[in-house]
Amino acid sequence: MTFGRIAIILASTASVAVLAQAAKEPDWKALEEETMRHYQAVLRLDTRNPPGNEVVVAEYVKGVLDKEGIPSVIVGSDPKRPNLIARLKGNGKKRPILVMGHSDTVTTDEAKWTHPPLSATREGGYVYGRGTIDDKDNLTGGLMTMLLLKRLNVPLDRDVIFVSESGEEGSSGIGIGYLVKEHFPEIDAEYCLAEGGGVTRIGGQVKYATVQTLEKQPRGIELVAHGISGHGSIPLKSNAIVHLAGAVAKIGAWSPDVRFNETTGTYFRKLAAISPPEVAKYYRDVLSTDPKVQKAADDWLLENEPRHSSMLRTSVSPNIFTGGYRSNVIPSEAKATLDVRALPDENAAKFLEQVKRVINDPAVDVRYTGASERPAGPDARLDSEAYKALEAAGTRVYNTTTLPMMGTGATDMAQLRAKGVQCFGIGPAVDFEDAPKGFGAHSDQERLLEIEIHRFVRFNWEVISNLARAK
Numbered sequence: 136m137t138f139g140r141i142a143i144i145l146a147s148t149a150s151v152a153v154l155a156q157a158a159k160e161p162d163w164k165a166l167e168e169e170t171m172r173h174y175q176a177v178l179r180l181d182t183r184n185p186p187g188n189e190v191v192v193a194e195y196v197k198g199v200l201d202k203e204g205i206p207s208v209i210v211g212s213d214p215k216r217p218n219l220i221a222r223l224k225g226n227g228k229k230r231p232i233l234v235m236g237h238s239d240t241v242t243t244d245e246a247k248w249t250h251p252p253l254s255a256t257r258e259g260g261y262v263y264g265r266g267t268i269d270d271k272d273n274l275t276g277g278l279m280t281m282l283l284l285k286r287l288n289v290p291l292d293r294d295v296i297f298v299s300e301s302g303e304e305g306s307s308g309i310g311i312g313y314l315v316k317e318h319f320p321e322i323d324a325e326y327c328l329a330e331g332g333g334v335t336r337i338g339g340q341v342k343y344a345t346v347q348t349l350e351k352q353p354r355g356i357e358l359v360a361h362g363i364s365g366h367g368s369i370p371l372k373s374n375a376i377v378h379l380a381g382a383v384a385k386i387g388a389w390s391p392d393v394r395f396n397e398t399t400g401t402y403f404r405k406l407a408a409i410s411p412p413e414v415a416k417y418y419r420d421v422l423s424t425d426p427k428v429q430k431a432a433d434d435w436l437l438e439n440e441p442r443h444s445s446m447l448r449t450s451v452s453p454n455i456f457t458g459g460y461r462s463n464v465i466p467s468e469a470k471a472t473l474d475v476r477a478l479p480d481e482n483a484a485k486f487l488e489q490v491k492r493v494i495n496d497p498a499v500d501v502r503y504t505g506a507s508e509r510p511a512g513p514d515a516r517l518d519s520e521a522y523k524a525l526e527a528a529g530t531r532v533y534n535t536t537t538l539p540m541m542g543t544g545a546t547d548m549a550q551l552r553a554k555g556v557q558c559f560g561i562g563p564a565v566d567f568e569d570a571p572k573g574f575g576a577h578s579d580q581e582r583l584l585e586i587e588i589h590r591f592v593r594f595n596w597e598v599i600s601n602l603a604r605a606k
């Protein structure tokens with residue numbers, strides 16, 4: 136009898152625990168309407184930058200958080216362009232995790248849109264609108280995870296911080312730059328999740344997930360050619376435009392050395408393992424220590440997969456060329472600007488010397504345009520608890536393998552990595568075929584599959600609850 140009673144008590148405690156556990160898994164089907172409502176709401180708020188006016192998103196998000204009793208503050212240096220910071224408290228056993236989504240978008244050319252860019256129109260399984268994949272998807276994912284953690288009253292080993300930052304698209308001084316400078320203790324975290332990764336679908340099938348663990352550092356280099364000015368009827372050997380054209384042509388033909396880091400080495404190895412043999416060959420060959428084998432693969436990538444070519448090296452692209460003002464005047468100066476995307480460990484001074492050697496023309500001055508707005512920082516660790524949680528969520532939610540990836544572009548994670556936060560870029564699944572059709576980030580149009588915003592919310596939840604839940 137006594138034994139029986141103990142057994143019953145044990146059994147009932149156990150089943151209560153099981154029930155509690157089960158109750159903490161969100162009802163995903165039931166959440167879809169709410170996810171879509173918030174996603175469409177923020178898409179319909181006009182935060183095209185310039186001018187940004189991100190205050191409308193900050194206020195909307197604050198309203199949603201207020202209703203749930205999640206504390207948040209709106210902070211900024213420009214009242215029209217503030218940021219939002221929210222925090223759910225944990226027991227402090229571990230350092231916080233931060234999840235971010237930027238509230239501004241790039242501008243639009245409305246004539247190019249089938250559905251107006253701020254309409255968030257749902258059609259054929261897609262949601263159309265500026266910001267659908269850059270970055271109101273991450274904003275919605277982070278917001279929904281905050282709501283779920285609070286509603287389900289999940290006990291936390293660490294604080295979960297949610298930030299919606301303004302100005303990511305070219306004015307990060309008022310966004311992440313401002314936050315890091317003026318409010319760093321409020322956003323300081325062990326880990327951060329933001330935009331920059333994603334899941335690749337090809338032919339409607341998920342092929343792999345990427346997590347951005349590192350990014351290149353944007354720098355500008357200016358070439359200024361000097362010569363003697365004169366009458367156009369008397370050609371001069373010192374013609375500045377001729378010297379500049381020669382310098383730019385040399386840069387165009389130059390390919391800086393290939394160099395791998397932990398992220399890119401792992402990326403190409405894993406990509407080779409999951410790709411069809413005819414392309415896998417190039418991903419493997421580019422890692423070869425035989426310079427001839429590597430060169431052939433490098434050439435193929437530049438021709439066929441230029442993004443991958445850029446991942447191999449510090450890249451240089453001449454993007455502005457100016458000089459002259461009258462057809463009968465030889466100008467004394469001509470100028471070109473090179474977009475340099477440096478590997479994170481690049482030595483800036485040495486690289487500039489290399490550029491000067493390649494140009495090898497005393498008539499052409501070579502200098503950086505200024506300091507980068509994005510500091511270089513270390514890569515996020517692939518052996519961290521966070522990376523493992525991301526891999527696990529990739530398997531659970533997308534049933535796919537995860538590749539660490541170095542972004543060729545810049546994100547707001549740069550400023551945080553420089554402060555020692557381990558940052559990981561994530562994103563929803565998009566069709567590989569969609570960007571070439573003109574529906575990518577910053578494209579003439581932008582869209583996301585409805586099912587993929589829901590799946591992405593679940594991915595966010597899996598990762599954050601896994602890393603923050605009390606254990």
Ligand SMILES: [Zn+2]
Nearest residue numbers: 269270303330
């Ligand atoms: Zn973005």
